[in-house]
Amino acid sequence: MATDTLAPSAAVTAPKIKSELMQQRARAARIFLVPMLIALAVVAGWPLIRSIYFSFTDASLSNLDGAQWIGFGNYLRWTTLDSGAVRYRGLLADPAWWNAVWNTVRFAFISVSFEAVLGMIVALVLNAEFRGRGLVRAAILIPWAIPTIVSARMWSWMLNDQFGILNDLGMRLGLLSQKVAWTATADTAMTAVLVVDIWKTTPFMALLILAGLQMIPKDIYEAAEIDGVHPIKQFWKITLPLVRPALMVAIIFRLLDALRIFDLIYVLTPNSSATKTMSVMARENLFDFDKFSYGSAMSTMLFLIIALLTILYIWLGQVRFDGGDR
Amino acid sequence: MGATFDLWKLTKWTLFYLLVAVIVVVSVFPFYYAILTSFKSGTDLFRINYWPDSFSLNNYYNVLNSGSFPRNLLNSVFVSAVTVLLALFLAVTASFALSRVRFRGRGLLLLTILGVSMFPQMAVLAGLFELIRFLGIYNTPWALIFSYTIFTLPFTVWVLTTFMRELPVEIEEAAIVDGATPWVIITRVFLPLMWPALVTTGLLAFIGAWNEFLFALTFTSNNDTRTVPVAIALLSGNTQYEIPWGNIMAASVIVTVPLVVLVLIFQRKIVSGLTAGGVKG
Amino acid sequence: MASIELRNIRKSFGAVEVIKGVDLEVRSGEFMVFVGPSGCGKSTLLRLISGLEDITSGDMLFDGKVVNALAPSKRGIAMVFQSYALYPHMTVYDNMAFGLTLEKGHDKAEIRQRVEKAADMLQIRQYLDRLPKQLSGGQRQRVAIGRAITRDPKVFLFDEPLSNLDAALRVATRIEIAKLHENMHNVTMIYVTHDQVEAMTLADRICVLRDGHIEQVGTPMELYEKPNSTFVAGFIGSPKMNFIGGERAEKFGAKTVGIRGEHLTITPNEGTWSGTVIHTENLGADSYVYLEMGTEEPVVVRLDEANSYKSGDTVHISPMADKIHRFDAAGKPVN
Ligand SMILES: Nc1ncnc2c1ncn2[C@@H]1O[C@H](COP(=O)(O)OP(=O)(O)OP(=O)(O)O)[C@@H](O)[C@H]1O
Ligand SMILES: [Mg+2]
Numbered sequence A: 001m002a003t004d005t006l007a008p009s010a011a012v013t014a015p016k017i018k019s020e021l022m023q024q025r026a027r028a029a030r031i032f033l034v035p036m037l038i039a040l041a042v043v044a045g046w047p048l049i050r051s052i053y054f055s056f057t058d059a060s061l062s063n064l065d066g067a068q069w070i071g072f073g074n075y076l077r078w079t080t081l082d083s084g085a086v087r088y089r090g091l092l093a094d095p096a097w098w099n100a101v102w103n104t105v106r107f108a109f110i111s112v113s114f115e116a117v118l119g120m121i122v123a124l125v126l127n128a129e130f131r132g133r134g135l136v137r138a139a140i141l142i143p144w145a146i147p148t149i150v151s152a153r154m155w156s157w158m159l160n161d162q163f164g165i166l167n168d169l170g171m172r173l174g175l176l177s178q179k180v181a182w183t184a185t186a187d188t189a190m191t192a193v194l195v196v197d198i199w200k201t202t203p204f205m206a207l208l209i210l211a212g213l214q215m216i217p218k219d220i221y222e223a224a225e226i227d228g229v230h231p232i233k234q235f236w237k238i239t240l241p242l243v244r245p246a247l248m249v250a251i252i253f254r255l256l257d258a259l260r261i262f263d264l265i266y267v268l269t270p271n272s273s274a275t276k277t278m279s280v281m282a283r284e285n286l287f288d289f290d291k292f293s294y295g296s297a298m299s300t301m302l303f304l305i306i307a308l309l310t311i312l313y314i315w316l317g318q319v320r321f322d323g324g325d326r
Numbered sequence B: 001m002g003a004t005f006d007l008w009k010l011t012k013w014t015l016f017y018l019l020v021a022v023i024v025v026v027s028v029f030p031f032y033y034a035i036l037t038s039f040k041s042g043t044d045l046f047r048i049n050y051w052p053d054s055f056s057l058n059n060y061y062n063v064l065n066s067g068s069f070p071r072n073l074l075n076s077v078f079v080s081a082v083t084v085l086l087a088l089f090l091a092v093t094a095s096f097a098l099s100r101v102r103f104r105g106r107g108l109l110l111l112t113i114l115g116v117s118m119f120p121q122m123a124v125l126a127g128l129f130e131l132i133r134f135l136g137i138y139n140t141p142w143a144l145i146f147s148y149t150i151f152t153l154p155f156t157v158w159v160l161t162t163f164m165r166e167l168p169v170e171i172e173e174a175a176i177v178d179g180a181t182p183w184v185i186i187t188r189v190f191l192p193l194m195w196p197a198l199v200t201t202g203l204l205a206f207i208g209a210w211n212e213f214l215f216a217l218t219f220t221s222n223n224d225t226r227t228v229p230v231a232i233a234l235l236s237g238n239t240q241y242e243i244p245w246g247n248i249m250a251a252s253v254i255v256t257v258p259l260v261v262l263v264l265i266f267q268r269k270i271v272s273g274l275t276a277g278g279v280k281g
Numbered sequence C: 001m002a003s004i005e006l007r008n009i010r011k012s013f014g015a016v017e018v019i020k021g022v023d024l025e026v027r028s029g030e031f032m033v034f035v036g037p038s039g040c041g042k043s044t045l046l047r048l049i050s051g052l053e054d055i056t057s058g059d060m061l062f063d064g065k066v067v068n069a070l071a072p073s074k075r076g077i078a079m080v081f082q083s084y085a086l087y088p089h090m091t092v093y094d095n096m097a098f099g100l101t102l103e104k105g106h107d108k109a110e111i112r113q114r115v116e117k118a119a120d121m122l123q124i125r126q127y128l129d130r131l132p133k134q135l136s137g138g139q140r141q142r143v144a145i146g147r148a149i150t151r152d153p154k155v156f157l158f159d160e161p162l163s164n165l166d167a168a169l170r171v172a173t174r175i176e177i178a179k180l181h182e183n184m185h186n187v188t189m190i191y192v193t194h195d196q197v198e199a200m201t202l203a204d205r206i207c208v209l210r211d212g213h214i215e216q217v218g219t220p221m222e223l224y225e226k227p228n229s230t231f232v233a234g235f236i237g238s239p240k241m242n243f244i245g246g247e248r249a250e251k252f253g254a255k256t257v258g259i260r261g262e263h264l265t266i267t268p269n270e271g272t273w274s275g276t277v278i279h280t281e282n283l284g285a286d287s288y289v290y291l292e293m294g295t296e297e298p299v300v301v302r303l304d305e306a307n308s309y310k311s312g313d314t315v316h317i318s319p320m321a322d323k324i325h326r327f328d329a330a331g332k333p334v335n
Helices: A002-006 A020-054 A095-127 A133-145 A148-158 A165-172 A186-214 A218-226 A231-259 A263-268 A278-288 A292-317 B002-038 B042-046 B058-065 B069-100 B106-117 B122-135 B141-165 B169-177 B182-211 B214-219 B228-234 B245-265 B267-275 C042-050 C092-102 C108-122 C137-150 C167-183 C196-202 C220-225 C230-235 C246-250
Strands: A077-080 A086-089 C004-013 C016-026 C031-035 C057-062 C077-080 C155-159 C188-192 C205-210 C213-218 C242-244 C256-259 C264-267 C273-282 C287-292 C299-303 C314-319 C325-327
Touching: A020 A292, A020 B069, A020 B106, A020 B122, A020 B141, A020 B182, A095 A133, A095 A186, A095 A231, A095 A278, A095 A292, A095 B002, A133 A186, A133 B002, A133 B245, A133 B267, A148 A186, A148 A263, A148 B002, A148 B228, A148 B245, A186 A231, A186 A263, A186 B002, A186 B267, A218 A231, A231 A292, A263 A278, A263 B228, A278 A292, A278 B122, A278 B214, A292 B122, B002 B245, B058 B069, B058 B245, B069 B106, B069 B141, B069 B182, B069 B228, B069 B245, B106 B141, B122 B141, B122 B214, B141 B182, B141 B214, B169 B182, B169 C077, B182 B228, B182 B245, B182 B267, B214 B228, B228 B245, B245 B267, C004 C042, C016 C042, C016 C213, C031 C042, C031 C196, C042 C077, C042 C155, C042 C188, C077 C137, C092 C108, C092 C137, C108 C137, C108 C167, C137 C167, C167 C196, C196 C220, C205 C220, C205 C230, C213 C220, C213 C230, C230 C242, C230 C256, C230 C325, C242 C246, C242 C299, C246 C256, C264 C299, C287 C314
Parallel strands: C031 C188, C031 C205, C077 C155, C155 C188
Antiparallel strands: A077 A086, C004 C016, C004 C057, C205 C213, C242 C256, C256 C325, C264 C314, C273 C287, C273 C314, C287 C299
8 A cells, every 4th residue: 555655665775865754754653662662561571471480480479579480390290109100290280270271262162153153144134234224233232332240240140040031031931941050050151151252242243244244345246146146155155255354353353352261251150160261260370279370370371372272273264464564 | 926926025024124133132132131120129129020110229329329339430430541541642653653654573563562452361460460569559540550551552553553554645745745743743634633543442442441350350459449340240248149139230230331322322433443453454 | 946956866666666767957947747657657756856755876956955865844845746635624724834834933924924825826715714625626726736835835746736637627727837837937846747738738848757767858849849769759749649660661761650640631542651441530620530551550640620531431641741750670760
């Protein structure tokens, strides 16, 4: 795009002539960026480094300053028993941790899949022209606008075993034979969390997909119409491929969000090992169990896992972000 | 022939509107039910109704007059507003540099900023906790303003960069010929053109700060310093089995209504702001 | 007063060289027009002169002083853009005054006086309180020109200022610019255009650019009468010059001969060449006859009056002997 025309030309034939204008702009750019970079370094970079550092120490909440370096002990250590058997300890050998990893990944995968499909349906509906479209768009923005904590509490009231309206509705419609303690039962806790999360975040997905849909030129469909292509085939052959970039970006945003889920589960199903995610477990260890360094190891692992999955997804999906140098 | 065609068309439209109805009802019902519940008191709470049949402001009275909820509201407003202003101030100048000046490593920098905005906050929690205690701002609103910068700043920078990239080059060049420095271009030419973008970005950042839970839970420790999400999450009765659902719903409605109203007023702008993050291209 | 000199100016974007060594002198007070096909580097050259773009090598001199690194605002230039580039949030008055308010040493009264003087010159005084969006395209372009005048520049730079206007407005504004040049005769003007009528009517001298090189510089009539390449010959003049090759050209001792439509006469019975009419256009005052005679493009004959030839007619044509342009294989004129 033409935005770059003001820029000094790239390095191949480095210009000998550095004009006042370009110097002034370069200097201004530097001055403008420094405060932001310092802010990000202080608030993100340094804490990240410290968190990783703590995971290699024996720090405890009451004794952060006196933390001693212990190497990989929080991740894995082993003792050989007299009997000769080797006993492994540490995060990598902690079944509760792997349970949390599994819960997180399962949650992220299922919720994002549902959101992608439902979001696509909602986006297609909103992309059609019909009376009351504005109303529908306003309606789907409501779940998005409601704070997560509030939706967690709203839904836990609706899912209440004794007085919840969903049990009542289920019984009236004959879908349930008895009242279910949705959030308290291990079997249904994850379902409850998924339902609330999908309810809350499908609108975001739908809006991102809708923006992609609206960039597809209308005449493509008109041409397909004239050629007599069946609407369902139109979807697979035209809509889906063309909206794919938008969809991939929407999915990655949501995936990153889902992998770090904390507040919904903290409020909706506290203390349920069926839904305990990496974030919930890490915070528990950091601040509730006084295992600060162990919690740091978890948050470090969480960071690594998310980074790994993201790189994998971007690489496999060939996602392209708008921005950066063309 | 004609009759079957019409029938098919009719079914299609019926099914379509059915789908629309389902989408609307599912989206709105939980909030509707929360409002419904918030107006019930006493034993009415435990009778399940689908339509409003009793009306009492008791819960609102309780929430606003007892405990620290009004204080929590003030905290939330203060923290969110200051966070947004700070982020916008830093982001406007930074996004000028990122969208209008080419320099080596700009693409990498943009990607890093995007990366930070999608960063799991848990990964920095331990380090932030140490830093906040070191700075002596633990259990004050400043701890939250400080820590919220981690997600509001990259987000505002990213969105404003996208917006600023769309401003016509020739206007900027005309200003350069007129003798405007980058600072003058930003303040006297771009800012007046960008206020819709600023409102959108600011609003989205505000919502993000208003809804934040993890940092607020961790960096504040008593009722008077908490923000509303934490207050609502921790609202409980005398015993574990006596959850004050009426109060919770009233508090939820109080917290949510302003947001919903804002979002509905600015819905077009919000949609464009949300999608500015990367769908194009 | 400012003369501008370009010495072996080069400009690359990354690895692509766009301006490939340009030497040019624009005299003080001159109206210089840059023409050339799209993408040949006209805008780039103008932006190099303005200082909005850095030169990669060579020297740029204003009044004999090197200004290679000088900021645009210090060069004493003003620029009028194709898209007008008015500040949308400022009134016409503020648009015109913006540059002066940024310069030190102008008080309010002086600024007002200068804005109003410029506004009077362009008859836009009644619009001073409006926003750009409340003006028509032609009015906006006049405001853009007014903004440039207000700054009292030594050099005026125009980049296709009329291309967004409709045909009638284009003519009117063109005349306006010509008048402006008359009134401000010591201001140097450089004007980029696609439109060769604009070039011919406005220019003191025209600079024909091709692919980052200067092809020829000269007054409009020099270019019309003595083009020094087939490229310039084909670019200047409308309808386009006819090029005839092969045996017909060899008779004239050239690889190609060029002859303008207005320099061909139709002779009823016999002529130098003959061809079949494939199309005619009657424009009222004059008319064109298109002939098929085995050349790459049909040969156009321009007549001073309406004609009644029909497709399929065979006609004979003769060139005016002293108007024939002879070119060699490299497209250069044969002497
Ligand atoms: N900022 C830039 N980066 C890279 N290439 C550029 C840039 N600006 C111009 N170019 C290239 O330089 C060449 C000349 O461009 P320029 O805009 O000067 O052409 P022009 O003669 O003005 O064409 P037109 O008549 O279409 O306006 C083109 O090939 C263009 O693609
Ligand atoms: Mg151009």
